[in-house]
Amino acid sequence: MPPAVGLSTSSIYPAGVAETFSVAAELGYDGVEVMVLRDPDSQDIRRLRELMDRYGLPVLAIHAPTLLLTQGVWGNDPWDKVDRSTELATEVGADVVVLHPPFRWQRSYAEHFVGAIAERERLDGMRLAVENMFPWRARTRRRERVMQAYLPGWDPLEHDYASVTLDLSHTATAGLDRAQALAMADELGPRLAHVHLADGTHSYKDEHLVPGRGDQPCAEVLAMLGSQGYTGAVVVEVNTRKLTPDARRAALTASLAFAREHLAAGERERARVPVPRPAPEEG
Template sequence: MARNLNADRPRLIFSTGSLHVYDTALCFEMAAVAGFDGIELMCDRRWTTRDAGYLFNLSEQSGLPILAVHTPYWPNLPGWPAADDPLGRIFKTIELAEQLDAETVIIHTPLTTGAAFLSVGAKRYAIPLLRSPDRPVKAWFESPEGLAAFQRQTEVRIAVENTPLFKFMGRDVNVHHWNTLEAWATVHEWLTMDTTHWATFGVDPLTGYRAAQGKLTHIHLSNYAKGKQHLLPHIGELDLAGLLQTLAGDGFRGTVSVELYPESLDFTDLDAARAHLRESVVFCREHLGQSEMIQA
């Protein structure tokens, strides 16, 4: 399915990361039945999220183009660059996106610090370390021969995503470079906005959208409430209806990706997960002015 950078409306897509506990093929099937326009592929430990031939077949069978590809959260992925090569994983993701004719690759702002993890009973705590594993990524962002130059060599839009605050000893900590509204808005020519991530800063979706100054090409859409992230779009404290209506009114032509936690979809109950996806599609279509596209 060919890359389409001249769409005439926002495309509503589903992130496979929302159901990373499910088989990749099931994610595609559920997204198609729910009525999404396409897929955002989260590269993860499943080889099926990184096998171009297999993914092309899934796309053809489901009728859903893979419009966006997200770099992996996990540093150790079988068959991909090693944990100490974060740039290699970014390049590998872009290569996969080019093979799949995706429009966008999502990358995070680089970490300012590393982290060790301590488990105490059922709880897991992040302990910041001085040495960041993302130092090569930061250098790539800053170099004239880095991110900006690489962008000129590919049709895929490399879109830099804002990241959330983390809790450390009861305090909110910003552990990423270029992760304030002002810095993020100027870091690159293409941006991804995550609504729930900005909510951890107390930033509402419309403020984040306006800060992007026309550079926004991709949105991770989910709600937020009482510290809980990646909730269903129609349940929470954020005015996502207002954001979607503004996108439609402004003629936004990028992709809006529903990106949730599996728990928000009640993943242990397949019928409930299907129903939640359907509700999310109906909510988004209605506020994007696409009610005629809601499947019966």
């Protein structure tokens, strides 16, 4: 089976979870990723199950409220947010929880972050897929200022996470070129548990463009995943906030078509590679 292509609720924001399910079903997506926000639907197991049944779509992942804009969701204890997200994912049948690394001011949370994530994965059986992030950059009149906003760091290749979410808008904001972003995806290997499909340029802003409209290797990464038999989900996470309803629908339709086209190209390449036959036994 090809990888599932899902739609993130953040692609519909500020509309809610119910609208995401409706749009995903209408356009032919395979499932939904739910980002936990203040929207009650994003936190309610019964409501999510109701939407899953109504639209015939699974929840592919839960995105824990560990973003800057969700600091007040589910209280202020970051580990409680992770554990509640794991419980929610388990109850709705998702097998991945997406989370961001700690901010540098969350020192107690960050101190044993890598080990604590590994221990929770071992105990709960849930993949806690830590997302690649980026340095925060700003330009003054005289120079560019760079702030390392995350601990133990923004680059998951530098840390021993068993599960990682690759975000191709974040690789752009981090300043990675096409070759570097593709190398990150390749080097992650079996640790790559989840993909956020979006594009970007080397802007200071995290753009989340429709794939193919930036300078990241979205097509190449998808083809590589298809050729390698990747079994995780690819979730479209694009910014449509300022678009009209028709333009939003067009952007999400194009993103889904892009994902399926390039995953299929990789799968066709894999099918063409001959499987070596074992040598005949002597005698």
